[in-house]
Amino acid sequence: MIEVLYLFGEILYFEPIVQFLYGHTTTFIFFMVLLVNFVRTSRGSCYPLKKEQAHEVLILSLVMSVSYAIPMPFDYIYWLSEERSVYIPNTPYMVLDILTILFIYSFVKIGTSLGELCRFYLTVGLGVNASLFFLLQLDLLLIHEGLKESGFWWFWTVFSYGINGSDLIMVLVLVVQKDFLGWYKLSEKIKGAYSRP
Template structure:
């Protein structure tokens, strides 16, 4: 027998594709960890990198926590057909609250990453809540049970916002100009 016949490759590829964002966040966390271990960087640079690392750790564990939750939901069939995505919504909201109230950040890069994470997780939460409402309306026969354009928007939106979070945690850049818009809005309020 050769190596390929001993493993169920379909099972492995399905697991990896379902949890690709978790794996990418793990790799981003490792990349940020390596950046903090640079002994030639100044103290302020290392402190800035540690703040970004703390955000990476929170995001990695938040998404990694979904793997055993999905397994338990599948094993014990505790998911409701009315609310199949509720645990995603609750975990996103819990992560937003954790980042906003428990993690104190001071560096510009970390604050940029925090703003993007909160923005993207908020958008994901809105998409999950909208899908929950849509499925609830379908299961209660208020609308026909068929695919429509919102499901495509949901799929593309969730993956887009996850990719934005991963990229911002990795490269620390204002990709969508969200940070610039927020800072501009604060400056205009200060003038008034």
């Protein structure tokens, strides 16, 4: 049941607002990363990165910030509505993650190694998120159709840690701008091993 409070004589639905704000903490963090990278590009020669590298990271930060901000109005309307659908909770996030990957590879021009590094980490993070959203949506559909019991399942914990962990990795790579997990170096070694005759 939705908790109703009154603020200045108006009805205020407190529970949906708290769930909405808590659910979009990552969106706020990506916006802050965008601001940090904007400051880095505007400082010019004070920052050790070349202008082109800083500009590419800024564009990737903008894409991620917009991608995470797009579902905000729809989420708020969904939490306030009485109608619930078994397809709504996770499918839009999965589709948006896939569309963000396609947008990054189709429209964002990357020419530096730092841009490649950030794009690689963002692709892995968004791919993990999309896969987890797909698996969770599949689980909800199986429960809805009666093909699976609706008890606690270990995957829900994996989903929570996986989504938050991949979001944290994407934020860190846009701020730190280093291959701190060694994934990019490993992928380059694998590419080099496959390209040898």
